[in-house]
């Protein structure tokens with residue numbers, strides 16, 4: 001109960017609820033430049049007009065209680081008037097005043113509505129700008145940030161921040177400021193119409209009311225924070241669990257998943273119940289304070305009537321004005337809560353905006369100029385975590401237009417090489433260069449434009465196949481699109497689909513098989529047509545038949561391009577100009593396929609082992625064939641496949 005920065009159990013939400021918060025004013029000051037529509041004179045005019053309407057509406061609001069006073073006094077005079085010569089003539093006055101009352105009420109709400117409509121555009125413009133800014137910034141932040149931060153949590157920060165700005169500008173401008181204006185007017189009227197004791201009583205009442213609201217709300221915000229944290233946590237877990245739908249089924253883990261989810265929901269249940277209880281406390285306290293103040297003012301008025309210092313109309317005026325003020329004040333509790341909450345949500349968003357991208361362009365970085373595309377790694381050392389080095393001094397060169405393959409056991413750091421080349425991470429020491437230019441010194445955009453990447457695990461956008469292929473180059477023509485698909489050998493598959501290129505691929509591309517996804521990835525890289533190509537186990541998701549076909553396509557694509565091939569299966573790299581064997585963060589062997597076999601080292605051993613495994617697999621795949629090697633097939637070693 002005391003700790004509101006982290007949920008009591010389960011995975012911690014990293015950097016989610018830091019205890020250090022800038023104050024309300026500080027956050028508001030940071031937000032202000034975003035709210036004020038710079039460079040948009042049309043929107044600025046709207047702001048001024050809205051404030052003009054606000055003042056007008058509040059002045060009209062003040063007329064309403066006065067009409068009550070005048071009506072009452074006129075009626076009192078009409079029926080009980082001691083010196084009323086013609087009751088008929090006097091009765092016309094209350095009727096006119098009642099009409100005035102109606103007109104003032106209508107004018108008040110009309111002015112308010114027009115103002116709200118005018119201001120909505122200003123607020124929404126600010127929301128859009130800041131949301132866009134945050135979104136762009138999220139893309140600037142490093143891969144490390146995104147891997148550590150849960151995507152579900154991140155999008156909710158964006159969503160809540162966006163809602164927060166909308167809420168804040170609405171509440172401040174449409175409710176808080178008008179109420180302050182009204183309060184000042186009420187104090188003035190009370191002092192002028194009655195005397196300073198009335199004004200002082202109203203002032204003290206509202207001060208006590210606001211102080212209580214502030215205290216109670218501070219307490220409630222801690223509860224709200226816990227509620228938000230558990231809500232985010234539950235949501236992240238649900239998203240993660242559903243993304244892993246298939247894995248959950250493989251392990252029959254539905255109950256476990258449900259229990260994990262329920263654990264977060266239990267925390268949410270507890271926190272949100274507390275929210276309701278605390279709301280009741282807040283509302284009750286507010287009612288008591290305001291009623292006490294009202295009672296005092298009415299007692300003062302009654303005393304003054306009896307003393308002949310004011311009329312019955314005066315009593316009605318004081319009462320009506322306070323009741324009228326109590327309406328926005330009632331919201332004041334909610335408004336403070338919401339403003340504070342909105343500021344917290346906005347602050348979360350600002351925190352993301354405040355995160356410096358780990359990888360940033362150096363000041364004055366020039367774009368990369370690719371001549372042939374020679375890639376060099378010079379004594380590169382790298383670790384994701386300082387305790388565990390992944391690369392311990394890797395040096396190699398891919399001469400322009402050549403293909404170099406990196407092989408080695410899983411986890412050796414092969415994909416890491418491609419992430420470093422793409423500058424998702426920065427090496428701790430050593431240098432990576434393209435045509436002699438350090439990749440850390442050129443702009444990221446130009447670097448990434450020069451490199452095509454077919455990753456190990458392809459994730460697709462939840463859109464059509466055509467959209468995903470065209471992602472390689474948005475302005476590609478239909479003919480180019482089809483040609484790329486043909487080269488990647490996916491055209492046959494696509495033309496077999498009823499909807500062709502318009503077939504949706506599902507979230508992350510789940511409706512396609514691994515091989516189909518991989519071919520989409522190849523096709524879009526073909527469209528991009530970069531001078532440098534990285535194939536990270538590009539064919540690992542394919543069966544050996546398709547692999548052979550795609551290998552031909554890849555060979556064609558990589559011709560004339562500097563290519564880094566990362567391969568698990570050695571059969572795909574026999575034609576590479578050079579093969580590097582990476583093990584434990586070092587290159588332990590290098591040479592052509594023939595040279596490495598000749599040397600009889602790690603590579604040769606791996607080669608033998610994979611040949612045997614491939615052969616055994618092939619036998620198993622021939623479902624209706626007898627499970628014995630056919631004589632004469634050299635690929636099947638005598639010792640293995642049978643039995």
Ligand SMILES: Nc1ncnc2c1ncn2[C@@H]1O[C@H](COP(=O)(O)OP(=O)(O)O)[C@@H](O)[C@H]1O
Nearest residue numbers: 147384385390409410411412413414415416417
């Ligand atoms: N973002 C990361 N944070 C920490 N460790 C990582 C990260 N990505 C990969 N690793 C670790 O680095 C090692 C090398 O990974 P990787 O280069 O992907 O291997 P592979 O040779 O199979 O492609 C692995 O042990 C992996 O667990």
Ligand SMILES: [Mg+2]
Nearest residue numbers: 414415416456
């Ligand atoms: Mg890998």
